[in-house]
Amino acid sequence: MTGPKIAPSLLAADFAKLADEVARVEESADWLHLDIMDGHFVPNISFGIPVIAALRPHTKLYFDCHLMTTNPDAFVEELSAAGVDLVTMHIEAIPDPVPAIERAKGHNLDIGLVLNPGTPATAVEPFLDVIDLVLVMSVEPGFGGQAFIPDVLGKVEKLRESVEKQGLATDIEIDGGITPDNVGRAAEAGANVFVAGTAIFGADDPAKAVEELRRTIEEK
Secondary structure, three states, X not given: OOOOEEEEEHHHOOHHHHHHHHHHHOOOOOEEEEEEEEOOOOOOEOOOHHHHHHHHHHOOOEEEEEEEOXXXXXXXXXXXXXXXXXXXXXXXXXXXXXXXXXXXXXXXOEEEEEEOOOOOHHHOHHHOOOOOEEXXXXXXXXXXXXXXXXXXXXXXXXXXXXXXXXXXXXXEEEEOOOOOOOHHHHHHHOOOEEEXXXXXXXXXXXXXXXXXXXXXXXXX
């Protein structure tokens, strides 16, 4: 397991000035979390590849692209060309993810699988040795600003146990309702990548909000 990483979610930023918003967290954050929604897999639409490509020259942050789409492997070539570093795909959308994993790797992308709150850890455990990350959703996907679902922490614990038992370096990311009040519990359960949207971009000082999350994690 690598050290903790904080990934501000662009979904909570001011869309009228995205480059400025990213600049506010450039020095404090580790990753930038990018949610692509298609209006089919989830009942919402966010932004697409042109926005990501436009942002890429403005930041050196690692681009963590969460694909909430029915065909998550369809655009891996374009995402790679746009400057994405990691794509995460829902196991609910691709029950057999091996072809999608291979396609992403073929385009020099890191690859992760995502679990909705109701999906068990067993759905992704057979693939832990061929992916870079598991993203555990701690809210139902599709909308920002939702309340954290604490029951998912048992799933995080199970995944961390499986990763360590196999001697893997697979990251475990958690996304949804993350705040200073619960990020410590998520870290204790075994998560090491933390997505936060409203808690960061909704703060008066997003950089300070990132550091508060980091301090809370490190104190656990």
